[in-house]
Amino acid sequence: MRRKTHSLQANQRTYAWLMGLPGIVMLITFVVLPLLLGAFWSLTNKRLISPVPTQFVGFENYRNLLSIKTLQVEQDNPEKIREILRNDSEYRGYRELFRMKGPHGTRLVLASDVVFLKSLRNTIIFVLFIVPGQGGAALILALLVNRKIRGRNFYRATYFAPVVTSMAVIAIVWSFLYNPSQGVINVLLKKMTFGKVSDIGWLVDVRYALPAIIIVSAWQATGFQMVIFLAGLQNIPVHLYEQAGIDGAGEFQRFRYITFPQLRNTTIFVVISTTILAFRVFTQIDVMTHGGPENSTSSVVYYAVEQGFRQQRIGYGSAITMIFFVFVLGVALLQNFLLKSEKAID
């Protein structure tokens, strides 16, 4: 008897390994190994195509990416500032990130890699808008298509259609829609506002480029979160609503006290998954703006590909991704902690 159990266990263990093997091999090959290689290369000056042997450069790539200095100037004179930046060896290679005006003159904040810091900022803004915006829109859509209306399957399919369309295709189509003079969006805006709003340079104006990217991205992915919310909605027991109806609860109260609390786990899943997906933003930027104008749409992933692959600076690109890895890991852990503690109160 005993022996039999043992062999069954052993048998199952073998099965477990066998079944897990393809996944484990893939994880090691495509995740763990690249991560370790990236960590190693980030300490070197490795170039993609070069006859020169790779050299170990310590933390220079990281220093380059993250260095920030400040410079106090009395007068806001561009020529004077330029003279200091180009001739003073301490500030060589530094560029203005932003400036603060104070009573004693202007304080310039300089960075050695302005584009990286801007990319990081853009990515954070992107995530901060996408997660609530896209999640909220998805919830509203899910509530709408959950109603018993005619042709609701048609609406569900319509809202889901962008999700199954390639982002590259969507980005090209939206580039046409966004065209300042002939794009549908500006034409409609012009008609609707009787000419007051016109010729917005969606993808070419520093102020509108990132919002334009955010809108496309939200539009493309909302359908996915909608389906998840829809599944969550359909799991809510009908009797809760019936009971609330007997108690005289109105439409809003039902949503506030039944629907929303019942959707908590769904919401947590949507928030975490959307956050992680949003951090990866790349394709729409690569197709629509190439990170411009003035780096206002460059994301960290876009910058890493640009530096690591197109500029062939594997070492530098690796350092970018390592910093980003630590950053995203931190965000994920924080989210995990916050959302879990909320659960514990329940």
Added chain:
Amino acid sequence: MKTVKLVVVMLTALAICGVFAGGSGETPADGAKELHLWFHGGTADETEAMRDQIKRFNDSQDGYVVVMTEIPGGAVAGSGYNDSVNAAAVAGDLPDILDLDGPNLYNYAWAGYLEGLDGYMSEQLRSELLPSLIDQGTYRGKIYAIGQYDSGLSLVGRVSLLKKAGVRIPRSIDDAWDLDEFVAALKALQALPEVEYALDCKMNYGAGEWMTYAFSPVLQSFGGDLIDRDTYQSAENILNGPKSVKAMNFLQWIFENGYSVVSPPDDNEFVNGKAALGWMGHWVWKGYHDKFGDDVVAIPMPDFGSGAVTGMGSWAWAVSSQSKHPEGAWKFLEYILQPEEILAITDINGAVPGRSTALEKSTLFGNGGDLNIFVQQLQKGVAVPRPKTPGYPAITTAFYTAMDNIIKGSDIQSELDAAVDAIADDIRQNNGYPVQ
């Protein structure tokens, strides 16, 4: 037992996969050697013409069979084709024969991925090739790539509109417009009711190689440049020097005053009649001519003060140093460099035929042809190659990023300073691209 069964099933599955994977390759007939060729996805017609050339070569002899793989995205800068070639070079998977866009050549040559072609090339071929082709294909005294054709820039306009606006039409590179005349032409054409704006700069191509190719000549014509061409070690006081600043100032002025637009919807602004002039690469001429017939005219590049300058360099053929049959690869290159084969492709894509014997037969580029100014530009030193250094990718990115920002209104000096710093950073990271 079950475990054994499972393992057997899995191994069988693997074996089946292996059979299918292994079975997909073609085997050449009669012991002919297979040569792999990569072609950047040009237009459909270009690809078709290329396919025909390969077929003619394969039929013409028994020793080699050329197999073409078309990799899309080549026409757009910073695109899939370069990415694929980079990846293949690192992985040791380069095909025997591949085409490279002009200035990307030097990085591969420097890194030793390309076969030197001097030893294969006959004296006659060398003497008949356009000097610009030899120049562009040479890195540190050795030739690594030969194009079937070269490229060029010019302005393009419509005779009827130019006459109506009272603008003189220059017919050869010797009487090109100067800065004042060009500005006057822009203003006069802008005022015409028939057109929306004066000059189509094809900014729909986006921040990419088009900007460097088409507008670094403006820098040079103003007396500036992208980098110090003696050493290729620094761009300080050149790319951000006063002459380059002046050039970029002029470009910014064009866009800020509406003489051109930063985001045209597509390639057709000139053809649709919306723009009066076009900043034109040879490849769009055919479409323009089809539409307007003899009303369309190629106008030589203006002289902004330090001589007229146009871009040059196009896709050129190279042989991988990893190739097992370089002599076969050369045989193929020699075949497609025959005058009639050159014309077979340039008749389709409208490029400047790269060999004098082919040029003579070309109605478009020969003496008196509509595009003869392109040949003049290439032969008389108006064309300037893009910097011949392995650091070119960093240089072009720095420039087109700056230019993209500048035409959208950024501060010129600080953008050019940033470009210079980006180039310096790249050169420093690569220890100055030492000669091996």
